[in-house]
Amino acid sequence: EAQVTQNPRYLITVTGKKLTVTCSQNMNHEYMSWYRQDPGLGLRQIYYSMNVEVTDKGDVPEGYKVSRKEKRNFPLILESPSPNQTSLYFCASSSSGFTEAFFGQGTRLTVV
């Protein structure tokens, strides 16, 4: 089954404790991206990647890092999480940035 898988689904952590949210897709898509969703603000792009070792900042990259060492994986790293990064995070993949994006199930992150 074609899918985008994020882990964990839920995470509560403390300020400053480094964490990684994983994202994996099995569709051989070149394009992957991370979004955060906050009430009243919609979906905002954090980072995107057009292929292995090619990443670029989206609209809200501050406080986040990504890497794309393999085509199927695109982890999101929060080196020192802060409460303003409490949000619902979605990973998405597509064959190109010009075609349907398939979203993961979402990761609800709470930073206390």
Place this chain on the structure above:
Amino acid sequence: GENVEQHPSTLSVQEGDSAVIKCTYSDSASNYFPWYKQELGKRPQLIIDIRSNVGEKKDQRIAVTLNKTAKHFSLHITETQPEDSAVYFCAASKYSGGGADGLTFGKGTHLIIQP
């Protein structure tokens, strides 16, 4: 960067009536405009998309229109049904030979279908 404005933020219609959601974008180079539906607690899913070389696209009860001159595009849902209740997001993206930048989303429209 691109800026996408979406209106209204909430739309309530009677079952069977039509619903229209409008979006404007700022970057005239944007050339891909998808619409996503997000049901409560679920992930966004594509319902229809349009590229800048087309003015209108229809899929059963859903249609999207694009006015490149005015830089706006709209989602039209006819004969609304209870299962159409959801949050709808428009988005814009720019693709060139070197690849695509990311999707910029509107803030969403909460569509409520009244029985």
